[in-house]
Amino acid sequence: EDQxxxxxxxxxxxxxxxxxxNCSYTVSGLRGLFWYRQDPGKGPEFLFTLYSxxxxxxxxxxxxxxxxxxxxxxxxxxxxEDSATYLCAVNxxxxxxxxxxxxxxxxxx
Amino acid sequence: xxxxxxxxxxxxxxxxxxxxxxxxxxxxxNAMYWYKQSAKKPLELMxxxxxxxxxxxxxxxxxxxxxxxxxxxxxxxLHTLQPxxxxxxxxxxxxxxxxxxxxxxxxxxxxxx
Numbered sequence: 001e002d003q004x005x006x007x008x009x010x011x012x013x014x015x016x017x018x019x020x021x022n023c024s025y026t027v028s029g030l031r032g033l034f035w036y037r038q039d040p041g042k043g044p045e046f047l048f049t050l051y052s053x054x055x056x057x058x059x060x061x062x063x064x065x066x067x068x069x070x071x072x073x074x075x076x077x078x079x080x081e082d083s084a085t086y087l088c089a090v091n092x093x094x095x096x097x098x099x100x101x102x103x104x105x106x107x108x109x
Numbered sequence: 110x111x112x113x114x115x116x117x118x119x120x121x122x123x124x125x126x127x128x129x130x131x132x133x134x135x136x137x138x139n140a141m142y143w144y145k146q147s148a149k150k151p152l153e154l155m156x157x158x159x160x161x162x163x164x165x166x167x168x169x170x171x172x173x174x175x176x177x178x179x180x181x182x183x184x185x186x187l188h189t190l191q192p193x194x195x196x197x198x199x200x201x202x203x204x205x206x207x208x209x210x211x212x213x214x215x216x217x218x219x220x221x222x
Binding site: 097 | 115149152157199201207210211215216218
């Protein structure tokens, strides 16, 4: 059964304090791994798609990396506006998305 | 982001009521999805439509009934719900089923009393 776990469940950082979020997955056939950002009361907002081990993508203070079993979302010098829940999902060859439970990030000024 | 819209944004209903959630996508996509998001649980896929045809129903109780009259509109009809059905219901669309990126609406926050 395809499964996605994320750690930590919650993370509090001081502004400027860099850190990483983890997404571990088991999937029968990985078609893609996705990162989304979700603000309270809103729908998830697409951030990145990664397709193969070794791939990296960056957007502003965020950088996503992928290995055969996990993905990391690195946040460099975060700002309070980066506070959100970050969701990881995998897309398998059965064409469905399997989401992780998310990491709730709080960045304090 | 106005690519996917959902109405209403908030809904309170009794267990004997009948209500409908509406989703509209303005992206020209062919696939649409309903997800349920409960507190501290991963998003749960409920229904998938591709080219207006339902292709997946993930063992969702019959008190939830989807309808997709065309590729731009998706409804979720609700009747005789239970308090445990209270959650955020999210609609999403993608170019085709299996295409990588799904775009989400803002969700409908449902409370069942």
